[in-house]
Amino acid sequence: MNLDIRDLQMHYIKERALDGLSMKVSGLRSIAVIGPSGGGKSTLLRVVAGLEVPTSGYVAVNGRPIDYEEKALREYRKRIGVVFQAYNLFPHWTALQNITVPLAKVYGMERDEAVEKAMALLKKFNLEQHAGKLPVQLSGGQQQRISIARAMAREPEILLLDEPTSALDPQLTKEVLDMVLALKEEGTNIMMATHEMAFAKRASDHVFFIDEGKVAKEGSSLTFFDSMDRDRLAEFLSHVFD
Ligand SMILES: Nc1ncnc2c1ncn2[C@@H]1O[C@H](COP(=O)(O)OP(=O)(O)OP(=O)(O)O)[C@@H](O)[C@H]1O
Ligand SMILES: [Mg+2]
Secondary structure: OOEEEEEEEEEOOOOEEEEEEEEEEOOOOEEEEEOOOOOOHHHHHHHHOOOOOOOEEEEEEOOEEOOOOHHHHHHHHOOEEEEOOOOOOOOOOOHHHHHHHHHHHHHOOOHHHHHHHHHHHHHHOOOHHHOOOOHHHOOHHHHHHHHHHHHHHOOOOEEEEEOOOOOOOHHHHHHHHHHHHHHHHOOOOEEEEOOOHHHHHHHOOEEEEEEOOEEEEEEEHHHHHHHOOHHHHHHHHHHHHO
């Protein structure tokens, strides 16, 4: 994937969630966005997803600048898959309907085709036995895996994951992270905000450390964690895990 983000500002009444953030990504498959709480990770992901219009700045995804005119933005959103930390699924629809209804309504797919596509994805991720269940009948990890399968059903240019495991216990976290790793292995472009440092190291090619609305540090994930100032990393990790 290619990302070109320049001097991005997102101002709310009382604060600047993004304050001059710039980021350039060329030909990378998987990037992790890490950093302290309130640093601007989710805001950045929402802007890249086309869910929020920044106060100012420039964002181009795979060479095409995001156009903030409403109709263009609606089209743009179809190119991106998004999974948040929880509550992604519509509670009154089964797992299968959660995948098929958007395919039919947003992408205009025929119902049979949508069901076929959704079942193939559910099978691929070992979730087919859950197709008929409502979200309340699924574990948190299963819900997140269904959410990721739904995001993949649109064959997105980029899969954006905003702390998809933060509401899960360690066993369920592993299920979801294994799925993300498998997607990475097969070539999905992934941009993920995460507090799972070991996972960020393993699953991403490049890491951006975001603090106070800017990129404070970045680097290849092979070297990033070694080179990062020990005290600062220790301080950050103590906040994350307290
Ligand atoms: N809709 C909003 N209205 C007002 N302030 C907001 C809004 N969204 C985010 N903010 C503020 O912007 C800052 C950045 O928030 P953001 O959610 O992007 O941080 P984050 O890095 O994702 O944090 P966390 O690790 O806790 O998820 C925070 O100070 C937050 O309070
Ligand atoms: Mg966040």
